[in-house]
Amino acid sequence: MLISGWGRYPSIDAEVSQPRSLSEIKSDISGRDGFRGIARGQGRSYGDSSIANNIISTAHFSRFHDFDAKSGCLSCDAGVSISDILDVFVPKGWFPMVTPGTKYVSVGGAIASDVHGKNHHLVGTFCDHLYSFQIMVANGDVLNCSKSENRDLFIATCGGMGLTGIVLNATFYLQKIKSSFIDETTYKARNLKECFELFEVNAGADYSVAWVDCLQQGDNLGRSLFMLGKHNEQAGLRETSNSGPSIPFNFPNIALNKYSVRLFNQLYYSRVRSKMRERQVHYNPFFYPLDGIRNWNRLYGANGFVQYQFVLPKDAGLVGMTLILEKIAASGAGSFLSVLKAFGKANANLLSFPFEGYTLALDFKVNDKVLNLLNELDAIVSDYGGRVYLTKDARMSEQTFKKGYPKWEEFQKVREKYGAQGVFSSLQSKRLGLG
Amino acid sequence: MKKVLIIGATSAIAEATARLFAKRGDKLFLLARNTEKLTVIARDLKVRGAKEVFTGSFDALDMEAHAGLLDSAIAQMEGIDTVLIAHGTLPDQKNCEASAAETLSAMNINALSVISLLTHLGNVFEKQGAGSIAVISSVAGDRGRQSNYVYGAAKGTVSIFLQGLRHRLCKAGVHVLTVKPGFVDTPMTAEFPKGPLWAQPDQIASAIFKALEKKKSVIYTPGFWALIMLIVRLVPNWIFHKTKL
Numbered sequence A: 001m002l003i004s005g006w007g008r009y010p011s012i013d014a015e016v017s018q019p020r021s022l023s024e025i026k027s028d029i030s031g032r033d034g035f036r037g038i039a040r041g042q043g044r045s046y047g048d049s050s051i052a053n054n055i056i057s058t059a060h061f062s063r064f065h066d067f068d069a070k071s072g073c074l075s076c077d078a079g080v081s082i083s084d085i086l087d088v089f090v091p092k093g094w095f096p097m098v099t100p101g102t103k104y105v106s107v108g109g110a111i112a113s114d115v116h117g118k119n120h121h122l123v124g125t126f127c128d129h130l131y132s133f134q135i136m137v138a139n140g141d142v143l144n145c146s147k148s149e150n151r152d153l154f155i156a157t158c159g160g161m162g163l164t165g166i167v168l169n170a171t172f173y174l175q176k177i178k179s180s181f182i183d184e185t186t187y188k189a190r191n192l193k194e195c196f197e198l199f200e201v202n203a204g205a206d207y208s209v210a211w212v213d214c215l216q217q218g219d220n221l222g223r224s225l226f227m228l229g230k231h232n233e234q235a236g237l238r239e240t241s242n243s244g245p246s247i248p249f250n251f252p253n254i255a256l257n258k259y260s261v262r263l264f265n266q267l268y269y270s271r272v273r274s275k276m277r278e279r280q281v282h283y284n285p286f287f288y289p290l291d292g293i294r295n296w297n298r299l300y301g302a303n304g305f306v307q308y309q310f311v312l313p314k315d316a317g318l319v320g321m322t323l324i325l326e327k328i329a330a331s332g333a334g335s336f337l338s339v340l341k342a343f344g345k346a347n348a349n350l351l352s353f354p355f356e357g358y359t360l361a362l363d364f365k366v367n368d369k370v371l372n373l374l375n376e377l378d379a380i381v382s383d384y385g386g387r388v389y390l391t392k393d394a395r396m397s398e399q400t401f402k403k404g405y406p407k408w409e410e411f412q413k414v415r416e417k418y419g420a421q422g423v424f425s426s427l428q429s430k431r432l433g434l435g
Numbered sequence B: 001m002k003k004v005l006i007i008g009a010t011s012a013i014a015e016a017t018a019r020l021f022a023k024r025g026d027k028l029f030l031l032a033r034n035t036e037k038l039t040v041i042a043r044d045l046k047v048r049g050a051k052e053v054f055t056g057s058f059d060a061l062d063m064e065a066h067a068g069l070l071d072s073a074i075a076q077m078e079g080i081d082t083v084l085i086a087h088g089t090l091p092d093q094k095n096c097e098a099s100a101a102e103t104l105s106a107m108n109i110n111a112l113s114v115i116s117l118l119t120h121l122g123n124v125f126e127k128q129g130a131g132s133i134a135v136i137s138s139v140a141g142d143r144g145r146q147s148n149y150v151y152g153a154a155k156g157t158v159s160i161f162l163q164g165l166r167h168r169l170c171k172a173g174v175h176v177l178t179v180k181p182g183f184v185d186t187p188m189t190a191e192f193p194k195g196p197l198w199a200q201p202d203q204i205a206s207a208i209f210k211a212l213e214k215k216k217s218v219i220y221t222p223g224f225w226a227l228i229m230l231i232v233r234l235v236p237n238w239i240f241h242k243t244k245l
Ligand SMILES: Cc1cc2nc3c(=O)[nH]c(=O)nc-3n(C[C@H](O)[C@H](O)[C@H](O)COP(=O)(O)OP(=O)(O)OC[C@H]3O[C@@H](n4cnc5c(N)ncnc54)[C@H](O)[C@@H]3O)c2cc1C
Pocket: A006, A038, A039, A040, A041, A042, A043, A044, A045, A046, A049, A050, A058, A078, A079, A099, A100, A101, A102, A104, A105, A106, A107, A108, A109, A110, A112, A113, A114, A115, A116, A117, A160, A161, A162, A163, A165, A166, A167, A168, A290, A391, A392, A426
């Protein structure tokens, strides 16, 4: 079966199993010779993190175990998605502590990528609110992991891109909310400097994010809409459906070119008329603007696209980011809107992406010119002491990875200890020299 | 809040449907053979919002025990609004052709055990004069086909039994729903290669849920199967016999 990540690049012919029980997973891994593969949740990682010759899907691990309405502590299978959690818990007044920009991710995927949301500067990553999980390691044993039990495996698995084993279930905390609506404030920032200032001034805001128009140059470089959000307290716990339009087929390659993207970005920016706008929005459009368009990844045509997300340390932020935006703008490579966020402090997990600084994520249609451009961007990111996000990556070099993630050796030692080497492996891990 | 009894509650289609009942805050009674799996499902439904979840062990083939099991389930829930019967097996047609015992066993599980349950439930519902009886039959029961007629005969038996039961119970104000799914991706069909005609259990579940709310009599699900089966039923034998259906 031909399979790929969300960016539809690259793809491989893989054998996908959908086990329904622990014993079925166990026989997938150890029951037959030569299993070399990786877990897969909802396939929302963009590149090649969740693809391999053998793939174990957690689709049927979709049950909740327990919920403590006093502490907000939830236990569930690793295949449960954030969307399932929202469906069940928003009406009861609970919300994930950390959610990525799509709700169609599994709990297992959220752990393996140690995902962040628009509130990293205050609350950290998904795994910072993870109490424990159970994982099946290479020999089929099921181990409990937490910050106190099998700690080495815990910090390797959180952010470890599935390379330590199959996470089976997890226990983590939700936050209490009073309403399913978000009070959103939008500011227009004319350039990157203004945008960074807004992040600084609003460092105490619950949620913050900026949408940057990457095609602007000169004085307008980094022109953006800066958005703040916080959970509304009064509007009630209503649900709305999210079944918006769907993209039924791959767009012809010509549809997304320099001009159409420029036009889109212009319209997006001018939608907000005044320098500041306040409104109340449902959590869906605030957190998951793209989920309203199913299969939007087909917009980029049959060849697929890559997303490039990097983080730069705080002091290097403005200079490094300016350099990178200049390069992108000069290249004219059509990226849609890009997303800029501020990160708080890093955690102890060996391969987790976030550290204190600024992170930018942009999409590019795949072609040789773009792949070259990204190599140049890698060099700048590396020079400024930054790193590239593994769950978005499909093409970074082994050197770039190892420089950006200096704890990779410690990570490999843990994998060795739990027998993961040569068993759990993805297209990405091979490319990055992790085996 | 409704009081819902689900028979064969470990079936993938039944579980997906139970999630919708749980979301509504229903009181559930789950009967199934594999009690270990049942415990895990019950726990999930509780978190999803079911008011209460009872479980009980049930073997479809132990028909002597049916009436007692049903009465005790209804007593524990303190009443019943809806029952969903979902258990079943997909017998191997070739094995059935070779063995009368295989064939009869397939008929026992897929037809007779359902009739046994429905006979008792029919009387309970008739007496209370309200409620819904939903049973998962199949499109396979609409016309006998060489590749699958033992299963088809069992499902056809159930469908016709339900027609009669509906006719009888409508006077008492009882709703009877026949669910005819097409191909569904569940453990029952794990061995089959899947194509565009295949549906996921949650699609079938929401169709069942809606049909219960709207008190429909018969549903084909996904809906396009109504058209496919209309054609399958209408094709004359001289053409039908040339096919490998
Ligand atoms: C529109 C969009 C917006 C996004 N926004 C953000 C964002 O704001 N912040 C952010 O951090 N990320 C973001 N992401 C990325 C996404 O959150 C991650 O890629 C996430 O890991 C996807 O989860 P998944 O279930 O789809 O995992 P998959 O893509 O299936 O797998 C991702 C990785 O997790 C591993 N994995 C999955 N399940 C298990 C398991 N049970 N045990 C062990 N390993 C497992 C896989 O092996 C793979 O390495 C976004 C993605 C999209 C498409």
